[in-house]
Amino acid sequence: MARTIVVTSGKGGVGKTTTSASFAMGLALRGHRTAVVDFDVGLRNLDLIMGCERRVVYDLVNVIHGDANLNQALIRDKRCDQLYILPASQTRDKDALTQDGVGRMLDDLAKEFDYIVCDSPAGIEKGALMAMYFADDAIVVTNPEVSSVRDSDRMLGILASKSRRAEAGQEPIREYLLLTRYSAKRVKLGEMLSVEDVQEILSLHLLGVIPESPSVLTSSNSGAPVVLDKISDAGQAYEDVVARYLGEDRPQRFVEREKKGLFGRLFGG
Amino acid sequence: MQAAPTYRIPQPVTALDIKATTLTAPVIFLHIGHLGQIASDLAARIATSPEFFRNVPVIVDISRLQADDTVDFVALAELLRQQQLVPLAVRGAHGALRARVEAAHWAVLSDEAMRGEPAARAPAPRSAGATRVITQPVRSGQTIYAADSDLIVLAPVSPGAELIADGHIHVYGSLRGRALAGVRGNAASRIFCHDFRAELVAVAGTYRVNENFAAAQLGSAVQIYLDANDMIIEPLYHGSKL
Numbered sequence: 001m002a003r004t005i006v007v008t009s010g011k012g013g014v015g016k017t018t019t020s021a022s023f024a025m026g027l028a029l030r031g032h033r034t035a036v037v038d039f040d041v042g043l044r045n046l047d048l049i050m051g052c053e054r055r056v057v058y059d060l061v062n063v064i065h066g067d068a069n070l071n072q073a074l075i076r077d078k079r080c081d082q083l084y085i086l087p088a089s090q091t092r093d094k095d096a097l098t099q100d101g102v103g104r105m106l107d108d109l110a111k112e113f114d115y116i117v118c119d120s121p122a123g124i125e126k127g128a129l130m131a132m133y134f135a136d137d138a139i140v141v142t143n144p145e146v147s148s149v150r151d152s153d154r155m156l157g158i159l160a161s162k163s164r165r166a167e168a169g170q171e172p173i174r175e176y177l178l179l180t181r182y183s184a185k186r187v188k189l190g191e192m193l194s195v196e197d198v199q200e201i202l203s204l205h206l207l208g209v210i211p212e213s214p215s216v217l218t219s220s221n222s223g224a225p226v227v228l229d230k231i232s233d234a235g236q237a238y239e240d241v242v243a244r245y246l247g248e249d250r251p252q253r254f255v256e257r258e259k260k261g262l263f264g265r266l267f268g269g
Numbered sequence: 270m271q272a273a274p275t276y277r278i279p280q281p282v283t284a285l286d287i288k289a290t291t292l293t294a295p296v297i298f299l300h301i302g303h304l305g306q307i308a309s310d311l312a313a314r315i316a317t318s319p320e321f322f323r324n325v326p327v328i329v330d331i332s333r334l335q336a337d338d339t340v341d342f343v344a345l346a347e348l349l350r351q352q353q354l355v356p357l358a359v360r361g362a363h364g365a366l367r368a369r370v371e372a373a374h375w376a377v378l379s380d381e382a383m384r385g386e387p388a389a390r391a392p393a394p395r396s397a398g399a400t401r402v403i404t405q406p407v408r409s410g411q412t413i414y415a416a417d418s419d420l421i422v423l424a425p426v427s428p429g430a431e432l433i434a435d436g437h438i439h440v441y442g443s444l445r446g447r448a449l450a451g452v453r454g455n456a457a458s459r460i461f462c463h464d465f466r467a468e469l470v471a472v473a474g475t476y477r478v479n480e481n482f483a484a485a486q487l488g489s490a491v492q493i494y495l496d497a498n499d500m501i502i503e504p505l506y507h508g509s510k511l
Contacts, residue, residue, distance in 0.1 A: 150409055153427045157408030201427060201445070203406055 002110035005117050006135035006173075008159075010151030012122030014143045015180035018216055019238070020119035021049045022227035023139070026242030028083035029227075032114040035074065038088035039131035040121035041096060047087040050077065051223025061089040064101035070108050079228070084113070094127040106134050124158055133164050137174045139207060143181045144193040149201050152177075156202065177204035178241065181212045184256055195255055208241035210234050211254040294357060295322075298330045302338035308348050315352055327354050328378065332361030342373035400436075407432065407446065428468055437461065449476075450493075460493040461505060475500050 007020045017040075024036035038046035041061060047053040052075045058068035063086070070086075077083040086109075089096065109116050120131035132138060138159050142152040159173050160166055166173075179198060186192035195209060215232030219225065227242070229235035233254055240250045299307065315322045327349065331340065346356040358376035362369075370377050398418035407413060407422060409429030419436035422444075430446035432438050436458055438450045443464040451458030451473035458472055466487055469478050472495050482502065490505040 150428060153409040154429065156406075157411045157430075160405070160408065161411070200443075201425075203425060 002113050002116050003137065004106060004110075004135050005115065005137040005139060006120055006132040007117060007139045007141060008120040008128060008132055008155055009122065009141040009148070010124060010128075010155035011143070011148040014141050014148055015178075015210065015216075016122070016141050017045045017049050017119055018220065018226065019139065019141050019178060019180065019210075020046060020117050021225035022235075022238040023242060023245075024115070024117040025077070025080060025083055025225040026227045026238055027115050027117075027246075028077070028080045030242065030246070031082060033082050033112065034115045034117065035084045035086060035109050035113045036117040036119060037086040037109075038119050039097075039127055040119065041088045041127060042090065042093040043121065044088040044090045046085065046119050047075075048223065049220050049225065050085050052077070052085055052087070053223070056087045059087045059089040060105070061092045061096045063105055064096070064098065070105070079224075094121070094125070094130070097126065097130045099130065099133060102130050103134060124154065128155075129158070129162060132159060132173075133162070135159075135163060135173050136165075137176065139176045139178050140202075140204065141178050141180055142198060142202070144179055144187070144195075144198055146193070149193065149198055153202060156204070175204050176207035176245070177202055178207050178210065180210040182209045182254065183212045184254065195252075206252070207244055208237060209252055209255050210237045210241070292326075294326050294328050296328045296330050296360065298333050299340065300333055302334055302340045304341065304344055304348060307345070308352075311348075311352055311354075315354075323353050325354055326357040328358045328360055329356070329375075330360040331366075342370050342375055346373060346375065401434075409446070434458070440464075447471075456495050458494075461491075462493070463490050463505075465489060465491045465502075470500075470502075472500060477502075 005023075007016050007023065009016050017038075020036055024034050028034040036046065036050070037060060038044055039060070040046075044059075047056055055075050058073035060073070062068040063070055063073050074084040074086055077085065106116060118131045118135065121127040140152050140155060142148050156175060159175060163173050165171065177198070179195060182195075183192055187194045195206065199206065211233045213226075213232055213234035215229050215234050216226050219229055226232060226235050227238040230239075237254050240253060243250050297311070301307070329345065334340070342359065349356045356375060358378045359370045360378040362377055367377050398416060400419040400421055401413070401415040403413060403420070403422045404424055406424045407426045407430040409427045412431040412433065413420065413422075415434040415436065417435050419438070420432055420434040421439045421441070422432060423441050425443045426432060426440055426446045426448075428445045432440070432444075432446065432448045433452055434450050435453045435455060436451070437460070438448045438458075439461045440448065441463050444462045444467045446467065447469045448460050448462070448467055449471040450460050454473055456473040460470055460472065465482075467479060469476055470493050471477075472493060475495055475498060477500050486502055491502050492505045493500065493502050495501070
């Protein structure tokens with residue numbers, strides 16, 4: 001049976017789509033058959049970040065309304081044949097989603113995939129609720145910044161009460177914290193919330209810390225998930241995240257400011 | 270404010286009016302008809318609380334007497350008056366016995382009167398609900414309302430969360446949201462908090478916002494209650510510094 005993971009936040013622009021792309025790619029690179037689904041109907045981004053925007057024929061809304069089946073809509077990634085993308089519609093909006101339709105679509109996906117990553121839109125209305133309703137796990141993407149922490153906290157309350165698992169009284173959604181756009185330097189200067197500050201409010205299992213990195217912009221401009229950039233700090237951090245999710249014990253690498261060697265200080269930024 | 274004018278409806282002039290009432294009176298159940306023993310046993314019982322029995326109308330119930338046991342009802346009435354009780358009625362007298370009781374100037378209560386009188390109809394006390402205990406973090410946007418009871422929270426309360434109770438509120442952790450105790454008017458309600466960082470606290474409608482807390486109170490263990498209409502926020506543990 002497939003595991004359904006929602007990547008959510010409440011706050012917009014914190015790194016949900018970036019995370020969905022890299023997390024799904026990371027799972028697929030390890031041999032797990034993975035589908036990543038864009039739930040941001042009307043503001044579709046996942047296809048851009050994945051670099052498949054020129055191959056979109058059918059989308060999530062087409063599948064839900066029966067205009068196309070899953071096989072017609074799913075796009076296989078050119079870099080990893082275990083990874084498939086189901087893009088959102090750009091011409092419709094979130095009202096086109098129905099809970100039954102989404103449920104049936106996820107059930108069909110579950111027959112063929114090991115992991116289903118749902119990229120949630122921002123907010124707490126229908127689109128976000130649809131994306132998280134059927135989830136088994138939730139990655140709550142948070143920036144170390146007060147309004148993002150407040151919105152993530154709100155989203156946690158909703159995950160605990162409005163998911164199918166909550167309504168059916170089943171084991172609750174497993175919640176993970178992913179801290180993104182983290183700057184160890186600014187934390188040290190006291191300008192930015194630290195991991196401990198965030199955990200004091202959210203009290204969640206920490207899945208990982210993704211450092212603020214120019215490689216994220218470079219990757220999205222070239223239509224590649226940043227996890228493929230093995231040299232970049234963000235890419236390596238996402239690789240650690242996937243490993244931890246699958247049960248490996250990896251130390252947090254980007255929380256402390258790395259000490260630069262002599263050459264780094266002379267020539268580095 | 271002027272008193273509303275009163276109007277007197279003219280009443281016919283009579284000397285008396287008769288209405289029904291219910292009466293609660295002690296019942297003396299006789300086991301033996303022997304007057305001497307009745308007198309001494311009665312005296313012993315009255316001696317335990319004489320004021321309670323002084324001039325009290327009593328009903329004598331003879332249903333527990335043996336069939337062949339006879340009672341002189343005239344002498345019984347006199348015996349009771351000597352002990353400063355007022356003989357009112359006899360209960361449990363049937364057939365020929367009724368005539369003898371009436372001849373001795375006692376009232377006779379029917380068997381229907383054997384049913385106990387209903388207790389004075391007091392409104393059923395509102396049973397206090399079991400105290401609600403919350404063990405999971407209370408997240409922003411969540412509202413917990415403990416109706417008719419106290420509320421105990423054993424986890425952090427996030428900013429934007431609301432705790433509401435008709436009784437007391439205890440937070441054994443960080444309170445960063447709102448806490449409203451005694452919302453239906455119970456001014457004796459209190460808020461107890463281990464790590465006080467609330468956005469707003471209220472007791473029975475009297476409230477204070479975070480901006481108006483003393484800086485020293487934040488982050489400490491406090492209790493909050495009303496003294497008249499003033500909100501008091503003081504250290505929870507004696508001797509701890511505020």
